[in-house]
Amino acid sequence: MKSHSSITLLIALALTSATVKADRFNYLDDQNPYYVNLDFPKLITPQWIGEDGVDAVVILSIDDMRNSATYESYLRPILERLKQIDGRAPVSIFTNSIDPQDPQLQQWLKEGLSLEIHTIDHPCPCLSGGDFARAKSTYDRCVDLMTSIPNNRPTAFRMPCCDSLNTPSPRFWAEIFNKTTGQGNYLTIDSSVFNITTPNDPSIPMDLALDEDGDSRFEHYIPFDSFVNVIKDYPYPFVQGELCWQFPCVIPSDWEGQNVQRPFNPKTVEDMKHALDAVVIKKGVYPLVFHPHGWIRSSQIIEIIDHAVKNYGKRVKFLTFRECADRIQSNLLSGQSLRNKNGGDNGVRIVDLNDDGLLDVAIGNDQLRTTRIWDADKQRWSEFDFPIPIANSNEQFFSHSLDGTSLLVNTKASRGVWQLQNHQWKSNERMLTGLPDATATGLDAGLRMRDMDQDGFSEVITNTEVLRWEAEDLTWKPLPFSIPVGTSITNEAGLDAGLRFVDIDDDGLDDVIFSDDQNYSLHLFSDMKTGWNNKVLSGSRPEQNEIPIISLGGANNGSWFSGQYLWVQNEFTQGLPALVDRRSFDQLLANVPPKAKSPKAALNAFETQPGFRVELVAAEPLVMDPVAFDWDSKGRLWVVEMADYPLGLDGKGKPGGRVKFLTDTNGDGKYDTSTLFADEIGYPSDVMVWRNGVLISAAPNIWYMEDSNGDGKADIRTALFTGFGEGNQQHRVNGLRWGLDNWVHLANGDSGGVIRSSKTDETINIGGRDLRVRPDTGELQALTGQTQHGRNRDDWGNWWGANNSNPMFQYLLQDQYLARNPHISYPNPRHPVATLQDSPIFPISRVMSHWEG
Ligand SMILES: [Zn+2]
Incomplete structure (x- = not known):
């Protein structure tokens, strides 16, 4: 009932969704053979x-x-x-x-x-x-x-x-x-x-x-x-x-x-x-x-x-x-090939240099130095010089402006930074200021350029420090953190030490997972001040549930990451199911409660059916712990907040539910003002605009509340109906919906009760039923049921309900008609239309173990 992620109010609209754009050069360092996807150039x-x-x-x-x-x-x-x-x-x-x-x-x-x-x-x-x-x-x-x-x-x-x-x-x-x-x-x-x-x-x-x-x-x-x-x-x-x-x-x-x-x-x-x-x-x-x-x-x-x-x-x-x-060699690579005559690195890179979604070519070897950019309009290549040989150079392509590409070469043979501008690579010696010198040994010293905070500017990560370019001081400056203690990008021999940058917790930022033949660890990234300071697990082999070996003796052990799993396939895995060792990110994070997401990250975490878009209209502190909402004729959004769920504000049942209305004062489609209308309500579950105020469901009562003097606060509070069962807080009356019959319909919630109308003193037992009421006259009647959460209708007057185990059922036969003949025997009027297995709406985020099943 209560979400563990950020409590933000999001509204689905029928348009398209946006995705986070990953650093477009990372694949050049990664060892995932399946790195391409729909969005890759x-x-x-x-x-x-x-x-x-x-x-x-x-x-x-x-x-x-x-x-x-x-x-x-x-x-x-x-x-x-x-x-x-x-x-x-x-x-x-x-x-x-x-x-x-x-x-x-x-x-x-x-x-x-x-x-x-x-x-x-x-x-x-x-x-x-x-x-x-x-x-x-x-x-x-x-x-x-x-x-x-x-x-x-x-x-x-x-x-x-x-x-x-x-x-x-x-x-x-x-x-x-x-x-x-x-x-x-x-x-x-x-x-x-x-x-x-x-x-x-x-x-x-x-x-x-x-x-x-x-x-x-x-x-x-x-x-x-x-x-x-x-x-x-x-x-x-x-x-x-x-x-x-x-x-x-x-x-x-x-x-x-x-x-x-x-x-x-x-x-x-x-x-x-x-x-x-x-x-x-x-x-x-x-x-x-x-x-x-x-x-x-x-x-x-x-x-x-x-x-x-x-x-x-x-x-x-x-x-x-x-x-x-042959055609790739002649027409794409200017007569060159990915491999030199000895089968080694020929300094040919396939990379989207101008960020247009189509791959380009950089060739830097002893025979040829050329850059080839595909001109999509003219359907041909345009060519210009490439500044330096890059075969076996551990060169890094990176971005240091929102649409710019730069190249860093930092080896024993040569060192320099070049920026690509107007079909020309321009040397930028200044960008070497403060940059660790990796030229001493000629080995890969582990320098990697990655855009850690997704701002379009690459940072420098080495085995010992993390640096960011300071444009004002024209220097790379160390950030106050480095990769986690006990991990390393390369070993003393300049080979793969077993560290990977992967977004394990799905917050859009890369975490550090490390695993060699001795040790393993997982550190989640927090922010640009503290870095990877959230250690989730670490250990030394052998242990139960250890992370499979990512790199062994400086070479990839057959590991890669895709589809929220770490996979390992090598000469030792044929006895395992599907011939692979694997760990799901959920397994790796088994004991980590998900962090609250920022409103922006929460938006990006939704995946919608094609044609739908989710937009943010309100977030904390305007609204907190919302469980239901309704609009009034002034366009104000009424929100009910169940802040006291599950044990009350003080852990002993102190009522703390609130009703607020949100106002968009400048007409930009986002709410900017929040007014507290009523508080100290025990576990309120729904709100519905009614007459000059609102109806609020909060067992044991259905309230009518109104602001009679215009100060934004409820000063009239009338319990119209009472007697709703106060069972488990997830099983209480809710679902205020106006029917085409001009009655207000309610979901039982599963806790039943003998309901009394305060206007008429009439009572009715709603065990096994839902309920409809007329707030103005105090009339009440049982309905076919029963519904746990949210009773809703479509535009044709068909009614639908749900409970924890059934995402949707329809009420095909209505109680008020069945009741005309007390002798009739009828089939179950409640018909399931969706099951948990085939529901089109489901969590794609990690489900904590105690919520499963
Ligand atoms: Zn075959």
Whole structure:
């Protein structure tokens, strides 16, 4: 009944909602392979395709090849159909072990296929058995084998079982993909993450995102609830760990289709077409995952090709992964690649430099220094110099004005700050003043730039201090706090020590969670004076409920944060449910009562259905502990405040409820004045404007109160009806509503009572019933019931009620009609219309353990 967050009064309006904008450069430091989302800057196809009029790229990619004959017979009709478009047959085959001399492979390469990597022996999960070396070996051997095929140049990898299991791990990308094989071979594209189209994407027509029943069209293809290998509404290539292009696969794959609705189902093919329609609208990529395993027919893949050709013509381009890599190199990266010839960092960064929602390119290596900004109007790149090599430099892009981008390089080789202004990087030596010098060792000294207070200006965080730019003094100045004692961003070797900045308590500000092989802790951020001073937990291993290891020996242990969970997937987690270790933020915060939110933070915490907006009209101190409100004819908002809930003001039942009215004196739509109308009322539950005053429900009475002399205070206080039961404070009379019958309706509250009208002395027992009254005459009558909280009607006079366990039921048969025949037997007049499980209104905030269930 009483909210634990800030007691503010918010009113829902039918418009759209706003979201907090995260620091747009943080992902460059983060180790979350699933960091992209609907709001993340995009890399649309026109930016890299190098061909006018192409909006979307389809990559038909078939998995699991060990035997070319099966694949030839399955693929042949598909290849012939593709050749009808432009003579090429672009299909990528993800291959396991195969004879590199097989002549079929040469035939395919001539026709335009590419042969890609799917590990030699297809382990699911790939990292398992505590044997990391085995996972690296099956990957490396496959890369080397595919590289040994004459005329083949493998580019892409797909993780075995990535559409059905939580098998990809951050450890795979960081320690296997982003390294090289013993022979020095490496790849540039991974296509193992799945992208789902959801109804939350406003650019997608609802009939694409929703099925005929109004349910999410694609969600049921996700194989199980805790499937984490998925991103939402982002069908674009994105970079993982600076070296790997991720080409997110489309949901559904053929396996995901047959998993929910049997093999060869036309519904799967229809949904694959709908998913393509969404990708064309968004100008993205469409890697389709399929197999010759009896889940989808060749002819059904051809149906999708026909759909693309017929509806989009040249707007859809069919390519292999190798062709995609080549086009990215030529058209996006000025001939460069994310990886240098040794497979290492080539100083190429994909980052939204001008904050227009589209990704740009920064290249700083020994061959080339160029900045490429995408001009969305002209649909082309504009290029200008980039100031410095940034390969392996731990450089930091940051913002120090509301729309500006700056670059800090702070390594052994070089040191400087450059500001991006009017397509030019300008050196700003002054911004080095007061900045810790990280050039001594050449190691990553842990300097990170993050906008901690969301004001658009980055702060500097190091292992030992936190600094803020003081524009007046032209220097970085230390703030009076640093990262928590016992935590560190980097270790002595300059490697990942196990610290992450994550907003665990959902207040919009990043907290510090730390976990290495010895210790773990969680500190919540308070403010810019005290920093991360709220220690929630800390300990040393081994302990029960310890935080899983985030970083082990300077390397990511396979951890990342998404969807309010810490996840760990590595070679030791295959025995756990869904192959992952995890801790929900709720578990981490189990003993922490939520802090009161500021009115602004409270607003941002709401998530509404599309088309709705929540606005703030009043907050403390104008209003406190509100439980109900009503408007009068002057536009004043009458609010009832149950300040004495649950045990009275003094803990012994002292009445402390209040009724106030709020006034908007300047007409700006927000209330600015509050007048205390009546106080010392015991647990008042509702207020309703009536005649020259208000009705107030406060068991045992229904009061009429009025200000007769215009001083804003109630001087007439009349108990119109008495006798309402004073049970539990959550179970008392409430719900004053005016009916179309011109009676005032009331919810019983569950405590019943023999009610007496003070005007007529008439009494009525309302056990098991609700009640209607006429305040002017004192008449009263029982109603079909009973309601615990809030009896309401719609504009057609249908009445609805609720109780703790039932969010809504309807009263279908009315007592006043049933009472005409005392002999009639009738069904239950109370009909449930919503359950807790399918309620459209639910808390998204953390629920304390004693409130659960
Ligand atoms: Zn496979």
